[in-house]
Amino acid sequence: MHWPLNSLLTLAWRNLWRNYRRTLIMLLAIALGVWAMIVMSALMRGMTDQMVRNGLATLPGEAQIHHPDFLRDPSVVNHMPMPAGSLLQQLEQAPITAWAARLRVPGVLASEYASRGVTLLGVDPAQEAALGSLPDTLLEGRMLEGPDDRGILLGASLAARLETSLGKRIVLMTQDTENDVADRGVRVVGIYRARLQGDEERFAWVGRGALQELLGLDQAVTEVAVTGSDYAAVGAWLPALQASAGPELEVLGWTELHTFLGTMLAVQEGFVLVFMVVVFLVLSFGLINTLVMAVFERTRELGLMQALGMRPALILSQVLLESLLLLALGLLLGNGLALATLLPLRDGVDISAVAEGMEIMEMGATLYPLLAVDDMLMSTAVVLILGLLASLLPAWRASRLDPVRALARH
Amino acid sequence: MNITWRLAWRNLWRHRRRTWLTVGAMVFCNVLLIFLISVQLGSYQMMIDNSLGAFSGHLQLQHEGFDEDQRIRQSVPAVAERARQVQDLLGEEAVAARGIAYALASSEERSFGIQITGVQPQREPRVSTLPGLLREGRYLSGADAEIVVGALLARNLRVAPGDEITILGSGRDGSFAAAIATVVGIVDSGIPELDRALAQVSLSWFQAVFSMGDHGHSVVVRLPHLEQVPLAVTTLQGLRAEHPELVVLDWDQLQPGLRQAIRSDMVSAWVMYAVLILLVAFSVLNTQLMSVLERTREFGVMLALGVSPGRLARLVGLETALLAAMGLGLGVVAGGLLALYLQQVGFTFPGMAEMSARFNLPERMYPPVTLPSLLWGPLTVFLGALLAALYPALRLFGLRPVAAMRAS
Amino acid sequence: MSSIVCRDLCKTFQQGEERITGLDRVSLSIEAGELLCLSGPSGSGKTTLLNALGGLDTPDSGSISLAGRRIDQLSRGALADLRLREIGFVFQAYNLIPVLSARENVEFVMQVQGVAAAARGERAAAVLAEVGLTGLEDRRPGEMSGGQQQRVAVARAIASEPRLVLADEPTANLDTHSATRLMDLFQALNRDRGVTFVLATHDPRVMAYARRLIRMEDGRIIEDVAQQPAGRPSAGGAG
Numbered sequence A: 001m002h003w004p005l006n007s008l009l010t011l012a013w014r015n016l017w018r019n020y021r022r023t024l025i026m027l028l029a030i031a032l033g034v035w036a037m038i039v040m041s042a043l044m045r046g047m048t049d050q051m052v053r054n055g056l057a058t059l060p061g062e063a064q065i066h067h068p069d070f071l072r073d074p075s076v077v078n079h080m081p082m083p084a085g086s087l088l089q090q091l092e093q094a095p096i097t098a099w100a101a102r103l104r105v106p107g108v109l110a111s112e113y114a115s116r117g118v119t120l121l122g123v124d125p126a127q128e129a130a131l132g133s134l135p136d137t138l139l140e141g142r143m144l145e146g147p148d149d150r151g152i153l154l155g156a157s158l159a160a161r162l163e164t165s166l167g168k169r170i171v172l173m174t175q176d177t178e179n180d181v182a183d184r185g186v187r188v189v190g191i192y193r194a195r196l197q198g199d200e201e202r203f204a205w206v207g208r209g210a211l212q213e214l215l216g217l218d219q220a221v222t223e224v225a226v227t228g229s230d231y232a233a234v235g236a237w238l239p240a241l242q243a244s245a246g247p248e249l250e251v252l253g254w255t256e257l258h259t260f261l262g263t264m265l266a267v268q269e270g271f272v273l274v275f276m277v278v279v280f281l282v283l284s285f286g287l288i289n290t291l292v293m294a295v296f297e298r299t300r301e302l303g304l305m306q307a308l309g310m311r312p313a314l315i316l317s318q319v320l321l322e323s324l325l326l327l328a329l330g331l332l333l334g335n336g337l338a339l340a341t342l343l344p345l346r347d348g349v350d351i352s353a354v355a356e357g358m359e360i361m362e363m364g365a366t367l368y369p370l371l372a373v374d375d376m377l378m379s380t381a382v383v384l385i386l387g388l389l390a391s392l393l394p395a396w397r398a399s400r401l402d403p404v405r406a407l408a409r410h
Numbered sequence B: 001m002n003i004t005w006r007l008a009w010r011n012l013w014r015h016r017r018r019t020w021l022t023v024g025a026m027v028f029c030n031v032l033l034i035f036l037i038s039v040q041l042g043s044y045q046m047m048i049d050n051s052l053g054a055f056s057g058h059l060q061l062q063h064e065g066f067d068e069d070q071r072i073r074q075s076v077p078a079v080a081e082r083a084r085q086v087q088d089l090l091g092e093e094a095v096a097a098r099g100i101a102y103a104l105a106s107s108e109e110r111s112f113g114i115q116i117t118g119v120q121p122q123r124e125p126r127v128s129t130l131p132g133l134l135r136e137g138r139y140l141s142g143a144d145a146e147i148v149v150g151a152l153l154a155r156n157l158r159v160a161p162g163d164e165i166t167i168l169g170s171g172r173d174g175s176f177a178a179a180i181a182t183v184v185g186i187v188d189s190g191i192p193e194l195d196r197a198l199a200q201v202s203l204s205w206f207q208a209v210f211s212m213g214d215h216g217h218s219v220v221v222r223l224p225h226l227e228q229v230p231l232a233v234t235t236l237q238g239l240r241a242e243h244p245e246l247v248v249l250d251w252d253q254l255q256p257g258l259r260q261a262i263r264s265d266m267v268s269a270w271v272m273y274a275v276l277i278l279l280v281a282f283s284v285l286n287t288q289l290m291s292v293l294e295r296t297r298e299f300g301v302m303l304a305l306g307v308s309p310g311r312l313a314r315l316v317g318l319e320t321a322l323l324a325a326m327g328l329g330l331g332v333v334a335g336g337l338l339a340l341y342l343q344q345v346g347f348t349f350p351g352m353a354e355m356s357a358r359f360n361l362p363e364r365m366y367p368p369v370t371l372p373s374l375l376w377g378p379l380t381v382f383l384g385a386l387l388a389a390l391y392p393a394l395r396l397f398g399l400r401p402v403a404a405m406r407a408s
Numbered sequence C: 001m002s003s004i005v006c007r008d009l010c011k012t013f014q015q016g017e018e019r020i021t022g023l024d025r026v027s028l029s030i031e032a033g034e035l036l037c038l039s040g041p042s043g044s045g046k047t048t049l050l051n052a053l054g055g056l057d058t059p060d061s062g063s064i065s066l067a068g069r070r071i072d073q074l075s076r077g078a079l080a081d082l083r084l085r086e087i088g089f090v091f092q093a094y095n096l097i098p099v100l101s102a103r104e105n106v107e108f109v110m111q112v113q114g115v116a117a118a119a120r121g122e123r124a125a126a127v128l129a130e131v132g133l134t135g136l137e138d139r140r141p142g143e144m145s146g147g148q149q150q151r152v153a154v155a156r157a158i159a160s161e162p163r164l165v166l167a168d169e170p171t172a173n174l175d176t177h178s179a180t181r182l183m184d185l186f187q188a189l190n191r192d193r194g195v196t197f198v199l200a201t202h203d204p205r206v207m208a209y210a211r212r213l214i215r216m217e218d219g220r221i222i223e224d225v226a227q228q229p230a231g232r233p234s235a236g237g238a239g
Helices: A005-016 A020-058 A085-091 A125-131 A156-162 A197-202 A208-215 A231-245 A259-297 A299-307 A312-345 A352-360 A373-399 A403-408 B003-056 B079-090 B151-157 B192-197 B203-209 B226-241 B256-293 B296-304 B309-345 B352-358 B371-388 B390-398 B401-406 C046-053 C076-086 C102-113 C117-130 C146-159 C176-193
Strands: A063-066 A098-110 A115-123 A137-141 A152-155 A169-175 A181-193 A203-207 A223-227 A250-253 B059-063 B095-106 B111-119 B134-137 B146-150 B164-170 B176-187 B199-202 B218-221 B246-250 C004-015 C018-030 C035-039 C061-066 C087-090 C164-168 C196-200 C212-217 C220-226
Touching: A005 A312, A020 A231, A020 A259, A020 A312, A020 A373, A020 B256, A063 A231, A085 A231, A098 A125, A098 A156, A098 A208, A098 B095, A115 A125, A115 A156, A115 A197, A115 A208, A115 B095, A115 B111, A152 A156, A152 A197, A156 A181, A156 A197, A169 A208, A169 B111, A181 A208, A197 A203, A203 A208, A231 A250, A259 A299, A259 A312, A259 A373, A259 B003, A259 B256, A259 B352, A299 A312, A299 A403, A312 A373, B003 B256, B003 B309, B003 B371, B003 C102, B059 B226, B079 B095, B079 B218, B079 B226, B095 B151, B095 B203, B111 B151, B111 B203, B146 B151, B146 B192, B151 B176, B151 B192, B176 B203, B199 B203, B226 B246, B256 B296, B256 B309, B256 B371, B256 B390, B296 B309, B296 B401, B309 B371, B309 B390, B371 B390, C004 C046, C018 C046, C018 C061, C018 C220, C035 C046, C035 C176, C046 C164, C046 C196, C076 C087, C076 C102, C087 C146, C102 C117, C102 C146, C117 C146, C146 C164, C146 C176, C176 C196
Parallel strands: A098 B111, A115 A203, A152 A181, B111 B199, B146 B176, C035 C196, C035 C212, C087 C164, C164 C196
Antiparallel strands: A063 A223, A063 A250, A098 A115, A098 A169, A098 A223, A137 A181, A152 A203, A169 A181, B059 B218, B059 B246, B095 B111, B095 B164, B095 B218, B134 B176, B146 B199, B164 B176, C004 C018, C004 C061, C212 C220
């Protein structure tokens, strides 16, 4: 059979504009739906992306190496040696971009007025800087200068609660490897501000070497944080790292270390698709309606076409083509609108009005929409596939008209 | 029945399929909205109840500045007496006094810096759900040197009921505070933050260990309903005449993240709902515009007969209202049935357990069916549909009878 | 009663490239209580004149007064009111409301006028009986023949007891018996109640009843004569 695609296309196009108001309204509806699909998923993706990034900056790293018992029993007793040999070699290799060996132990800080339980982080500032885990803003004083810095860096709200300030001495108490309390006076060398107030109250930063000395550890640490360039691609290098770390050490990716973030990401992926399908379903009622009416109004004409010898399959494809044109125009318009909305928002949307609530979600005060090509493709696929499916019914009905009765209609 | 109503009703059924598709769009959207809103409002209510019920209560009486700085000296004198006074003022039973201090807790093998709360063992269960969530052992009896700890803290300290914990800290006067307490119970709330930090002892012993005298740090009040908070706050302001150093904090001040978390969630949820409602409104607009356009001739006749355009517009409005009312009615019934079903059976989705623990929510949701959750969405859809009919209805004012009657 | 006075009515239409003359300086006065026929070929301006007389269409120039009131200058709302209260229309293509039954179509105008439900029902039944549609009150237009629909349209026009009835080809689809009966009804209304009738028609059966005949061509009145009407000379309803 000959398929006169050109004339079919012309016919479908002209038919589309016979009732231009109806077509325009439907076009607007499709465009609005597509716009919502893309913009909402960009906002959701941006939110999740930022939550993951912020979460990973505090975790820190995209993967961590520990003594196998450390996560269950976060005590200095469960320490591990500094990376060496093949592990060190692996850590220095691409795609791993940075790593930091650190001590993370519970401790108590006491000023002459008050005391607070904290998490002590013994770090090498250079390694931490590469990892991106250092506090965001230094309010006063200085950062730690090296692994052997004997000062302490406190969060601003912790300093307030301890009633201490820059330059003052406080007592640091923690438990050494023998389960005895080790304590030492340290000077506050810097006050920092963290993005999240909770972090500010929880973490106190000291030199790794200085802490090792206090705890009676030689070159041991409690964790090695590792990061690559893309948090979604951890799976690519994690097995090699696990292999070179050997059975003595536990190497876990962030999705296992921070299950909330991992779940969050998976749920969001699912939600984007569900949202798109739901939006389309609401849209589909209007789409079917438009096509049903278009076929209804042309009953006589379609009967005539059949009477003139046009095959039902050709009529079916003509209606489908009309629907396809409508959907494609709607997609084009919707994508255009979405881009026009999102591009000016590239530099972030101010959500500080609700920032404290966002803290629970590990968010900052600015939301950066993340436009993913995948989302645009997914929305296009959802609209085209489901759209054509929805059009099948009216198209089929059009192709099944009885020419004699259709022509008799006034 | 009035002819206008009959006319409107019959006009709706001139294109049965079109009408059903439009009603279908509204019903679908309404069911979706009822589901989403009942889950949303239900989870807010639970977030608030669970978060406040676990520890902070609906409001607290504290020394000014204690909430920010948490210093041991920022204390409430004669705290137990204050609690009784608050109880009398409000006529509520759920009032308890607490003291709060930070100390180094050491078991035989481990040490952690923790927050120790001194509570009134008889009163505490009235304001907090935690005493009821014991996994092992028993709650405080009121005797000295007993301590109840959270499950994660117990694991970190490697202690079980019967084990001893040494507490080292500083008292209110700056003196050295040291004591040994025996673990009598372990609380498992399922909320990691609480289970990692919880350590409760009796208030009287707390006051002795930390040299507090009769001081404490807060009087916690739990109210039967959230709506009672503002009135209770006003009532308690009266105490400040006698004790100007005290402040009354409501739940929003005690947990500032909570209301904002709800508000930010509401914002994003409403953006989503608005999109759905707008799409349905487009559907109605299309249907009604078609219906008006195809009746141009008929409207021309009516105009010629002397029916005013306003009356015709009202007819179109009535048709839309009937259409929307069907969507509303069927949507509320279908959505209500779904909501009732979910209220009984509950629902969950993959990943919900991890997500909900973050917000003090259970793993399975049983969204309560309430009037607002049932009607908010459908009524907005109804209004949206009526607004959508505005354009087709207003077009009628431009019709000229002769030209309209000539239309094909 | 209403008397109609038109002076120098002009009306043109744009149809594609061409301008068509609908009315060309038509002047006419109609006394209250006349029964008048407009005749002439298609496109001679009968319908246009009828529309202008009924305030459906406004002329490009000239004036129309109804009972001394200029209607070419009334607002659309006032015109609608005028049509509703004083004029009954019978359109060429009957133009019934398809979703309403015969009775409801007849009641519709009265309802808009604000006639009480009981009175409306009674009146509708009576008028439908007068046009010979008893038993068909509950049929919808789609279920009736052209002639039956035509009679519903007439019933609708006279139901609200207008003082002026404008009818465009009221007998186009009627057999001789129905046409005669309809014209007898018109004549009775004209004679007994003084209702003014202006009928546009080709139908000699209709013209026979007229007391005045006006012939139109190309939008102009070319003949205006009085005649002795046919029909029953005495009063009395249909039998």
